[in-house]
Amino acid sequence: MFCERTKRNCFAESDLTFLFTISDIISKSQNINKDLELVLANLCKFLNAQYSMITIINRNAAIIEISAAYGLTDEEKHRGVYKIGEGVIGEVVRTKKAKIIADVSKDPHFLNKTGIATDLVHNTAFLCIPIISEDEITGTLSIHKYYSRVTDFSPELKFMNLVGLLIGKNVALRQKQIEEMEQLRAENRRLKESPLAHRPDNIVGNSSLMNDLYGMIEKVAPINTTVMIRGESGVGKELIAEAIHRASTRKNGPFIKVNCSALPETLIESELFGHEKGSFTGANTQHAGRFEMADGGTIFLDEIGEVPLSIQVKLLRVLQQRQFERVGGTKTLDVNVRVITATNRNLEDMIKENKFREDFYYRINVFPIYVPALRERRADIPILVDHFIDKLNRINGTAVKRITSGALDLLMMYHWPGNIRELENVIERAMVLSSDNVIRSYTLPPTLQTAASSGTPSKGTLNNVLEKVEKQMILDTLIATRGNSAKAAQTLGITERIMGLRIQKYQIDVQNYKHLSDDDNN
Template sequence: MSDASVSQSVHRNPEDLSLLFQISQILDQSIDIKQVINPVLRAVADNMSILRGTITLLDRNSGEIFTEAALGLSQSQQERGRYKLGEGITGKVVQTGQPLVIPRISEDPRFLNRTGARKHDPEQISFICVPIKIGNETIGAFSVDLQYTSETALEKQVRMLSIVSSLIAQAVKIRHAILEERNQLLEENSRLQQELKEKYQPSNLIGKSKVMQDVYEMIAQVSKSDATVLIRGESGTGKELIAQAIHYNSLRNGKPLIKVNCAALPDNIIESELFGHEKGAFTGAISTRKGRFESAQGGTIFLDEIGDLAPPIQVKLLRVLQEREFERVGGNETIRANVRVIAATNRNLEQLLEEGTFREDLYYRLNVFPIHIPPLRERRSDILLLADHFIEKYASSNMKIVRRISTPAIELLANYHWPGNVRELENVIERAVLLSVDEVLHPHHLPPSLQSAESSNTNLHSTLEEALENLEKDLILDSLKTTKGNMARAARILGITERIMGLRVKKYGIDSRQFRG
């Protein structure tokens, strides 16, 4: 029967129209098809007086047809309602995409009664199964059990169920499209977030640890604004690099980034350095001079070691932050300051507030957007990344080749507490690169401060023989790592025979296979 004739037959029956309108409203209630299937079944049952109703769906991966929703079946009966393509009435309908009607199920051997729900039914039970199709693809079936009345009634009921299954199919199609679009948006969002993380991790910042990822995210959040930033952290953690990252990812990146180390300038000249001076303002002021704030117009000024500023200069800096204006030393002209301020300190500003050496109002003006840089001991997973970076840097600048760090040296680097943070690590690696003669960084290339008695196995209570054995074992391990477990090549590198190599490996309990591949 054509869609037009089906539609005409439905239009003649107001009850059918009411049912279809009710089903369309149910299907519109939720994007989750599982939440609306059972209400659809109940609406059909109330209108058509069915005994049972089942909606089965095809699992494309396994090729199995399973019961998604049912009315009049227990949970165990639903679980038994599984079919293969072509198996039973339901399997045939899903396989062919054509509806099937069994006027009396007791007389038709094709009806399997897989669920076992029809054992006590009267003999005059009919079974109607119609396909649920999206285009030419059958995705499931809609079946009902009902009391047999007449062939004409069955035809009418097939038509109605076919329309209902079509509504269900359209709802499934729309929901698949929505879910697919949502998944694409989620994937795109995840990809863009990853790109942003990579974008705002400047090349001068090395580290993949969670604490550094948080720092990169804060840089991304604050860079595009003009907010004052206070960078806090121990000496050597890379506060200046963070300031550079903020400036060069900001809208001011085409303007100057002026750096001032407040601790390096004497109190008697720091005001002149920051704000400039007029000719004759003081002895030695032979000409007018611009200060750092004036030089940074339109850009960013980085005030490092802000905690060391003298109280009189703190007052003048507070005015710049509040009013965005200043005068040169010895001058009367007010100069507007279109400058973003980034400050940094390794001092405990809260303690300085209590001691009265740092102004409270200046503290709050600076502390608009604080960023804490973790010490290296709190980001140990980044130590090897940083070490590799510095090896590449100093090997290139000194025209040397360093291929790797030996295992004992890695252990020393990983176990050290790094009071000097990244700056200390950089100095240690530069020294080790200069000392290396065999393209490998060994423990003896590291400074004595890293070679603690416990970590380097050279404590004062060990004998000379024990110390030599430890060194011999380290050299054997390094040679095996270099040759990927090839003992013959490792022996040649060490200048010993294969027999002696075998004896030493056995002596120290070394498994050369662990280095293969």
């Protein structure tokens, strides 16, 4: 507005409040795109405009895309893709000059690619300015504004230019983020499509999903990329991290694991980065953190979803600059580590709930690897069972030889909520219960022997379920003793009389089991 006192145009209080709000959003920005959308919402409100958007030039594809918008649906946003020089936005990018279309319905340059203008009445103006950062154009800022009388849009343009200056750096950062993600996606596609791959010797499984995984490990291990391993609890994420380390050029360096959920918030910083003597009560000596220990090797940050926001900022810096300071220290330490993270949490949802930083997420999600749940690769169960029998025989000094096919069927049908860790426990328990060095159905936990095992709720009463288990155990034992009911009763720890009653109750024909060969004995 024109100021009588100074005889020049100056800002009104509301203008300054608006500019202050924008610079406040920008300076505190944690989630670039969300904050740019907040800027657009404020801009629309301030200029009394209906829509606004920020486009960003995708330099890999030489196209301009809508990155943030106010008033547009996701579909409308997706439609907003322009070539350099195409339409008003393309023209602004090409010439680096602002453009005003006074009435979009009358101007052939206005392409209406998003489709939003279809419901606009006459007298809708479109104002678009270039966003420039460090002398380079990164995109555009534009608004749609209805008006009732022909007006001069220079005040609007002036404020848009100011906002453009304020957000320039953030838009450039967003541009880098988008391009980085795109390159990684392309890299990921390339890696996935190429043929594979040797099975790392610490991992068991031949299913096609696991073979895909081995291929990813083989491809990503030699390059120093940050890897994020995702998957349910107990699927073997730690083994994958180790396999990546072992197949990398850092294999002779340390592999340091940090379970982020096991550390209380107060300790996690000093655990990761170390502390100087006297930096807090109880810090009696200088202490090297896990990052220092991992120098020249790999650090595996398990349960990364549990890391508090304050520590995420610090980890972000290490990821970006490979530098940090010990707690209570001033000296900056350089570290040469490869970072591998793992989580079973939905980090994308956590970002929406502001529990996880988006910029940190981008840094750690450079190369995501998904480890399939056991129920998605049941074909691996037999080979895993053999692996665990061998391993546990060695550890416990037992001599279990095999598993019956009946028992294996039960294992194959179960839905394995605890994945491979649960399978290992089930096998260990069955080995302890086995009286003849064979794992049989009745040595498996009752949960595997009911309808619940397949993930469907068990129907019927407790008695029904118990009867089914009892019958199965009697059948298994009769098979094992080749129809010798006295021996079967002894194995099960019941009297011959009770055995007789049960055989009657379940209408079991013992004769069927008298002529079984060893192979049938399952």
